[in-house]
Amino acid sequence: MSVIYILLAISILVAIIFFIAFVFAVRNGQYDDSYTPSVRMLFEDEIVKHKTRKPSKSKKD
Amino acid sequence: MNHKACYHCGDDCEQHPIIFEDKPFCCQGCKTVYEIFTANELGCYYDLQSSPGAIPPEIEGKYDFLDNASIGDKLLEFKDDNLQIATLYIPHIHCSSCIWILENLNKLNGDILSSQVNFGKKTVRLTYKTDDFSLRQAVELLSSIGYEPYISLESFDGKSQVIDRKILYKIGIAGFAFGNVMLMSFPEYFEVGEFWLEQYKHTFRWIMFAFSVPVVFYAAQDYFISAVKGLRAKLLNIDVPIALGISVLFIRSTAEIIFDLGSGFFDSLTGLVFFLLLGKFFQQRTYSFLSFERDYKSYFPIAVTRISGGAEEPIQVYEIKEGDRLLIRNQELLPVDAIMIKGAGMIDYSFVTGESAPVLKSSGDKLYAGGKQMSGVIEVEALNSVEQSYLTQLWSNDVFSKDKNALFTNITNKLSKHFTIVVLSIAIISAAFWLLTDPSKAMNVFTAVLIIACPCAIALSAPFTYGNLLRIFGRLKFYLKNAQVIEHLSRIDSIIFDKTGTITANDKSEASYEGEHLNAEEEQLLKNTLRGSNHPLSRSLYDLLGEHDIVTLNSFEEQPGLGIEGSLKETSMKIGSAKFVGYKPETTHLNTSVYISLNDRYKGKFTFYNSYRKGLSKLFNKLGDDYKLAVLSGDNAGERENLRKILPGQTKLIFDQKPEDKLDYIAYHQSEGSKILMVGDGLNDAGALAQSDVGIAISENINVFSPACDAILDASNFNMIDAFLKASKSAVTIIKWSFLFSFLYNVIGLYFAVTGRLEPVIAAILMPLSSISIVAFTTVATSVLGRRLKHKKEIIT
Incomplete structure (x- = not known):
């Protein structure tokens, strides 16, 4: 067998893996809300910053 | 005096802000929310966005009905012994602070395991333990921080909202196939007759075929269904030539690879379906947080308090029977027509009529469903059930079940009728011509005409123009x-x-004064008397009067349903209905008026009218x-x-x-x-x-x-x-222009098709090129339109 068949099989397989990943992403509802996650991903930092600031605040009080 | 904006809700604090930790608040409610947040390390709420909050509403007893399992359970998505999931619609969600605070609800109450906001739909999905927490407590917690959920009869009836994601799958499949088929078809475009290519081209072709099958039979199925529907109704809609084009593309390509005549048009086929679906997707996206299908169910409460035998119990509104005694609290909506029994009714019918000034009702008066009680608690007796109310019966009219678009032929379909006939005639005439000159080419020409004339660009003009303008x-x-x-x-x-x-305008009412002139001292007394009253008319009159110093009145008395009375030094003032101030109007007026008397002598009246x-x-x-x-x-x-x-x-x-x-x-x-x-x-x-x-x-x-x-x-x-x-x-003009452009492409394509020289590579270039250039044209043209609109807005405001 020529190597081109193996290459074809591999390339299609890789493509299909990505396609399946897409289908799973849609099925899990990842495309239902396209706005909130873009805001949410920025929040993790905010909470940490807030917590580190907190002790100095309580001292003032 | 400087007016400050409330640190929590951004409202004007007027003359007397409540200062707490150096921050101004417009009311105790806002201050309380601030205290809750700072005490629970959630002060960051105010850093993300300034003044993001809302004044927390008074909710005492309002949500008791949620403890009634038969009502509360209808709102739940999931329930087991100690865990519940509920999705609540919260109209106030409007900024990143809202998302942040609502997703950190577990800091306020440990029983809430998680909360997830969907910003587009303005909902929050709560998962909580029910050991010592309940849906009612969750709703009350949300209300107490200014995020009152909106619970209506609608959320009670329709729970099974299945999200339709089919279009995404279809685009996924078409895009996936399009990309891969493109790669497979490229070698044959350029290296015709090369040795190794001759060896492998059959494999390539059959792989392309395999990719195209799901595209034709799954991704493009809507076009076939719609075309068949159109033909049954004897309409040549735009999907007829599209479906024809897709099937001819597929059949001819398959025939070509079976009989080894050529590489087929699989790349054009998958590309065509992919672009068409993108257009559809673009047009479909609308505003998920707005509902355009509302009927009375979205206004009506789920439950109402019934008084039976001296005890209050929450019941579902559908259970209301004629003769039931109902308790309507402040800010609650009447779900049925009723007779007023006890209390002072201030009914706001703005939901029903648009008129925002509340109407005074006393016992014995008839009240209509849809009115909102504005002050205090009233008791009413139901006259009929929810379905039989005056307002709800309006919905039994046929117009509400009619589909406006059913009988409407849009501009694309109008054109498509002529287009399909012309294309079919060209195909038949040119096939007939070739039958006489070179019969071997006749079939080739016939299919080529149908393929190249497939109105992809025409079908895309309207969705992209409208979608963009939307x-x-x-x-x-x-x-x-x-x-x-x-x-x-x-x-x-x-x-x-x-x-x-x-x-x-609803919010801005104007009042004109008729009668004896009020001097500064009298106006001061008027303003200060009004200050104590929560009656909507008092509030709006208070806002209309000029600013005066605050003085403490010697006495103040409010008589529900009649008016208010205040006195300062020797002067006493009565403000209210004509009867209350002892005035007999000569003519009955059509407008709402507030009468004023000073030391029991009639002074004048303020007549309210809505400003245009x-x-x-x-x-x-x-x-x-x-x-x-x-x-x-x-x-x-x-x-x-x-x-x-x-x-x-x-x-x-x-x-x-x-x-x-x-x-x-x-x-x-x-x-x-x-x-x-x-x-x-x-x-x-x-x-x-x-x-x-x-x-x-x-x-x-x-x-x-x-x-x-x-x-x-x-x-x-x-x-x-x-x-x-x-x-x-202008949008329709843009569409007409883009039709003209796509005709030009069609003329070029038809030249190749009719002369029998349509190579796959020409189709593969021409078809996407026409689609993309049409999309680019409509997008640019509508953006220019949008800029002009924005400019006009700046001139007006």
């Missing part, structure tokens, strides 16, 4: 139900306005040139003279119109061939909005509810209606 309108706070509305708008020839709440919206007269003058105008009002003719002065002469003014009258009026003019745009706001316009060709609901606050309609327009942009209508017309 978003531009949305940015200007004009929200359309779907893209089709734009085309309906472009064909309007007469416009009908409702009066109250539509061409008048800014720029109304200008708007009507502009519209008057191109459209027939009319004002249909449910009110009496008291404002006729006033309106005559403001509006252009040819405007028809019709008063005393019941909801059905408005509907009939529109239906009558439609039967004469008019295309009618109805602009309204209250539930009493719902029938007219549904009957008209386009119904626009005007809303002061788009999160608050507006009746079923085709479009919702924020009241602040009311005077842009003419600009929106003009833009819709």
Whole structure:
């Protein structure tokens, strides 16, 4: 067998893996809300910053 | 004195802000929320966005019905022994701070395991333990921090909302196949007759075939279904030539690879379906947080308090029977027609009529469903069940079950009728010509014509133009139900306005004073007396009067349903109804008035009337040139003279119109061939909005509810209606131009097809090129349109 068949099989397989990943992403509802996650991903930092600031605040009080 | 904005909600704190930790608050409620947040390490709420909050509402007892398992469970998505999941709609969600605070609810109450916000839909999904927490407590917690969920009869009935993700799968499959087929077909475009290619081309071709099968039979199935439906109804819609093109592409390509005649057109086929689906997706996206299908169910509460044998119990509104005693609290809505039994009724019918001034009712008066109690608690006796109420019966009218688009042929389908016939004739004539000269090429030419003339670009013009304009309108706070509305708008020839709440502003009422002049001291007493009263008329009169120093009154007394009385030094003042101040008006007036007497001597009265919206007269003058105008009002003719002065002469003014009258009026003019745009706001316009060709609901606050309609327009942009209508017309012109462009592409393609020289590579270049250039053209043209609209808005405001 020529190597081109193996290459074809591999390339299609890789493509299909990505396609399946897409289908799973849609099925899990990842495309239902396209706005909130873009805001949410920025929040993790905010909470940490807030917590580190907190002790100095309580001292003032 | 400097007025400060409340640190929590951003409202004007007026003269007396509550200062707490150096921050001004407009009321105790806002301060309390701030305290809750800072005590729970959630002060960051105010850093993300300034003044993001809302004043927490008074909710005492309001949500007790959620403890009733038969009612509360209907709102749950999931329930087991100690865990529940519920999704609540919260209209106040509007910024990143909202998302942040709602997703950190577990800091406020440990029983909440997780909370997830969907910003587009304005919902929060709560998962909580039920050991010592309940849905009622969750709702009360949300309300206490200013995020009161909106629970209506609608959330009770329709729980099974299945999200349709089919279009995403289809785009995924078509895009996946398109990309891969492109790669496979490239070698044969350029290396014809090369040795190794000859060896492997069959493999490549069959792989392309395999990729195309799901595209034709799954991703493109809607086009076949729609084409068959159209043909059955004897309509040549745009999907007929598309379906024809797709099937010819697939059959000819398959035949070519079976008989080794060529590489087929699989790349064009998958690309075509992919672009078409993208267009569909683009047109489908609308505003998920707005609902255009509302009926009374979205206004009505789920439960109401029934008094039976001295005990109060929450019951479902569907369980209300004639003769039931009901308890209606402040800010609650009457779900049925009823007779007032006890208490002072201040009924706001703005949901129903658009009139915002509340109506005074005393015991024995008849109350209609849809009214909202504005002060204190009242007891009423139900006259009938929910389904039989005056308001709910309006919905049994046929117009609400009619689909406006069913009988409408849009511009694309209109063109498609001629297009399909022309393309088929060209295909047959050229095939006949080749049959006579070179029969071997006849079949080739026939299929090539159908393939290259597949109206992909035509089918894409409208979705992209409308879809883009829909978003531009949305940015200007004009929200359309779907893209089709734009085309309906472009064909309007007469416009009908409702009066109250539509061409008048709800929040700004004006009052004129008639009677003896009030001196500064008397006005000060008036203002200070009004200060103590929570009556809506007192509040608006208070706001209208100039500023005065605050003084402490010697006495103050409020008599519910009659008026208020205050005294300072030797003067006492009565403010209220004519009877209360001891005045007999000579003529009965049509307008709402507040009478004033000083030391039991009649002084004068303030008459309230709604002010007309800014720029109304200008708007009507502009519209008057191109459209027939009319004002249909449910009110009496008291404002006729006033309106005559403001509006252009040819405007028809019709008063005393019941909801059905408005509907009939529109239906009558439609039967004469008019295309009618109805602009309204209250539930009493719902029938007219549904009957008209386009119904626009005007809303002061788009999160608050507006009746079923085709479009919702924020009241602040009311005077842009003419600009929106003009833009819709331009959109149709843009589409016509893009039709012309796609014809040019078709002529070039047909030249290759008719002469029998259509190579796959030409199809593969020409078809995507035409689609992409049409999309680019419509996008650029609508953006120019949008910029012009924005510019116009800046001029107006």
